[in-house]
Amino acid sequence: MQINRLDAGELAKKFGTPLYVYDFERIKDNARRLKSAFYSDEIKTALFYSVKANSHPAVVHLLKECGYGCDCVSPNEIEIALKAGVKPSDIIYVGNYESLEDLNAVVRAGTKLVLDDINSLDRLLRITRPEMVSFRINPGKGQGKYEQINTAGIKAKFGVPHEKAWLAYEKALKAGVKRFGAHMMAGSGILEEEHFPRMLELLLDILGQISQKLGITFEFVDMGGGFGIPYYGDDHDLDIQQVGSECLKVFKNKIDSLPIGKPALHLEPGRYLVGDAGYLLTRVIGFKESYQNFAGLDAGFNTLIRSALYKAQHPIIVHNKENETELFPINLCGQICENTDIFTVGRPLPKLTEGDLVIITQTGAYGYAMSMTYNHRLRPSEVAIINGQAVEITRREVMSDYWNRIKYPKVQ
Ligand SMILES: Cc1ncc(COP(=O)(O)O)c(C=O)c1O
Missing domain, CATH: 2.40.37.10 (Lyase, Ornithine Decarboxylase; Chain A, domain 1)
Structure with missing residues (x-):
């Protein structure tokens, strides 16, 4: 077998086994395809590579060169992103059960921040009163190639339950926060194209209700990652072009019809880029x-x-x-x-x-x-x-x- 025209047997002889080999050309192709699928003249989109998928700084750097920021889940991932040359403003920290130490490190690094819970806001307010706050919202359902990687719904440990999300934003508003963002990650390894626009629509409707109740608008809406790749058996390629155009259509319709402001659309793909x-x-x-x-x-x-x-x-x-x-x-x-x-x-x-x-x-x-x-x-x-x-x-x-x-x- 050849990997990008190099013989796998020679690679194994030279570097020993077990050995991970990455084809950087393939990563670049994946990055281009995903970026173009979500390109729009009317909507500002921003792509953040989910560093947890493969945190090698050379991979992070390559994706930075392809126009991707980073989604980081720990201060150490932020350190890797910064060392790979990613600007703090192009890094989004999406933690869970964020400790005071983690929050301190994130505030010091000056990255974007998504809070996993209303209690995380309490911890953050002990450190600083931020200008901007975003919450990860659990929309009440999700999907995953395996049950264990369904990251939303009633069994998931992540996010603020959508029924309570307005309370989280209200608390931030009362604490003097002026600017807001929103986030969702509704599962990983998904090969069903319709899942993505469907979940995005659900999130935007939830945000519409929050906006109506509190009179706030959102600067970004982050729809997470989750774009699957075929592994084995009946798996097929995800039609990323269809996913992108359907999501952009839903996004445009909803920002035109709901009082949520003119948010940018954020994405956090991991597996799709490097898998x-x-x-x-x-x-x-x-x-x-x-x-x-x-x-x-x-x-x-x-x-x-x-x-x-x-x-x-x-x-x-x-x-x-x-x-x-x-x-x-x-x-x-x-x-x-x-x-x-x-x-x-x-x-x-x-x-x-x-x-x-x-x-x-x-x-x-x-x-x-x-x-x-x-x-x-x-x-x-x-x-x-x-x-x-x-x-x-x-x-x-x-x-x-x-x-x-x-x-x-x-x-x-
Ligand atoms: C918050 C968040 N964003 C992005 C990702 C990346 O997901 P994927 O590799 O499925 O694109 C994950 C993965 O679990 C995640 O938890």
Whole structure:
């Protein structure tokens, strides 16, 4: 298999496995496509890359060059965005259960800020009386490719319930806040085009009621991210052009008919920009014929947790066996001492042999960013393909990284 014209086998030989490889050209294409889908002469739109999806500063910088600001969920993500050259005014902090320390750091950094709750406003007011306040509103329903990534609705931990949202804005108004924004994130990994305009319309109607009640207007309305990519099985490409034009139509109609002012439309895409640009390269270590047939890989849920966490299924390619037609069902697992360390069960794949290079695709989002060192299996390196060259952008973790942080009292 080739990744942007570079042979995956050569990349694995040069940089070792497990290894994340990102195709920067693909990220640029995704960024352009999404930006043009939401372009309008009449509506001001602003795009914020959701750093949580892949927080490597080189990725953040690339997207900054493509005209994207950043959506950050922690002060450390803000630090990464600033180091990547993003201006504070192009950063939006969307936290949850924001501590006083977090809020202090955000206020010091001077970024935009979205509060997750009315109680967060109380904490913010202990630090400062801001000129502008925005709340994340839970519109009462959402969607997600998996239940766990439905970030709105009655089971979600996020946002102010929409029935109470006016109270949050009223409190801010009474505290002397003059300018307002609004935010929603109604789920992730969504491939249904209609979801986006439908949820945007719902949010705008909620804001219309708040405006009517309190006489306030909104400077921006942030519809979050959630744009899905195809992973496996029946998944299809999201028609982003349709999503963009339908959302812009709804937005225009609503700002013309509701007393919400002339807000800008904000977006916070993560997965759509980087997901399909990432490849996880891993080698087959060995086999077990047990009650089921297993092939063990040198990557596990420590490297890519999405299958263990959501039962997510990724496309899997066996290098140099792409064209084999005889397939055998197999379970692929990692080396972690947990029964959930399984990427796939009964996946039809070419006959595997020890040392085969297995490529798990669509792993540019929530891959390395969610990796960990459980069982002291250390984090892999990351390589970017930039202008046809493979460049290591994160070196493989080594045990001295661990020992550098450890204090080891000699207990008698
Ligand atoms: C507040 C917020 N914005 C943006 C995103 C990015 O979502 P996605 O990667 O689905 O575009 C998330 C993801 O959970 C989020 O919580």
